[in-house]
Amino acid sequence: MALLAADGIDARYGDVRAVTGVSLSLAEGELLALVGANGAGKSTLLRVLAGAHRPFAGTVAFRGEDVTGLRDFERARRGIALVPEGRRLFASLTVRENLLVGAGSRRTGRWNVGSVTEALPMLAPLLDRNASQLSGGQQQAVAIGRALMSNPEVLLLDEVSLGLAPIVIDELYASLAAVRDGGLGVVLVEQDLDRTLAVADRIVCMLEGEPVLEGTPASLSREAITDAYFGHVAAPAGGGAGGPGTAGDDAGAGNGGAAWWS
């Protein structure tokens, strides 16, 4: 059973379609990367998975249970944590307080202020600093640590490296590798293709709200991904290509086949 499964997700902002016909699944311990240009719908998809954006159609299942109707804070309590785009720290709280608020879902596990600080060493000297006084990289570390504090089973990471110096990104990714043991599933939205190819178990490339390419880093050529990224949908390379839903033609996939595209 998939840890997290989305089926036929269609998300809109008013009349604007942000995500169309996306189906994907995440296994325990897997790192799934979503790549695509700005406006491809990656962040919206993450928000749908986290319950922060209500999809127009489609379902989200967590460990086989339909959680589509659950709101964001209810999903957080189940173990789905989102590190939102722009980090969104609580600016008037200290780093320590930000972490403590992150434990709001009251789930227990290996993560507490101590273990998070160990996994993200750059936080150690900052715990009593105000969150508004941090650099971008430090903010991102706090945002990740804050999400870990909920002892999640699924971590949704939006734009981890956006606007950060390469050396800071290296440190964050090193920490990320350290937190992944123990079956934590990760969905990563990342603009940096090299980094994505290095860490991902599987990659889904999105274009204008639709998945256009899917595969493992080994099965996908760089060219195929860049083509998909920019919309030159050439013959998809490798296995699993065009897999997820293929933009709505198999809406029946395991979920009653609601006519969500109408």
Place this chain on the structure above:
Amino acid sequence: MVVVNALVQGILLGGVFAMAALGLSIAFGILRVVNLAHGEIMTVGAYIAAIALSRFGVSVWVSLLVAVPLLGLAGYWVQRAMLQRALRIGELAPLLVTFGIAIIIPNVLIELFTTNKQAIPTGGLAVSSISLVEGVNVGVLPLITMAVAVALIAATQLYLSKTRNGRYMRAAADDWETLRLMGVDHRRVYALAMAMAFGIAALAGVFFGMRQGGVTPYDGQLAVLFAFEAVIIGGLGSLWGTLAGGIVLGVSQTLAGVVSPELPLLVGNLVFLAVLMFRPTGIVQSKVAV
């Protein structure tokens, strides 16, 4: 000596203003709701004290045990059932809801208790005083009021900085959408904050009533004006600022009273206006951004 006396009385008067301002400051700082009914909530608190005494013979202090939790509950309910819905419509809608409440309450009070002043006698407390130096006497009641105001502000500050729910409240003030991603229902946090604001308003209302020896249905209008002025003078969203604002307002009023008994209200309002014009962020900068 007259001026020194006015200064001392003004500082103590600031205690009741600060107490009145505290609940308003919490509602605005955490929920961004301007509670126009704040004065009327105070009035209801004072009525509970007055009725408890006149009907049941319960002392003012004991009546606080009823008034504060009761209005706290009312605050929780008003937030969940009315203001939270209104917040979805826009920023103006909650303002209108509180305005509506501010109109309803005095009318209900008139229906129930007429417009007559309901006495809140405090026995010897109202007249007993301590002589500091020759010519400067301070009333025991204003002293107690000031002590309670300071304790209340300190307790609120402590609650917001040290407790889990306090942290949630500050986080909600920063970014409630992100707070939800942490597994916290911000509506519950907002309702708790409003419960706090209403409970403190009830307490302030009882002290306000004791100071005036009683309460009428329309007392809220003046009380909310003082509370607003204290909040603005002190600085929006700053807890200790409400104390500073209350004291500045109190001192301006009593000093003006030395010149002429007709001046206190006018001068208080002018000081408020001056702060709005020349230092709109208030005299105390918000450190713990509540």
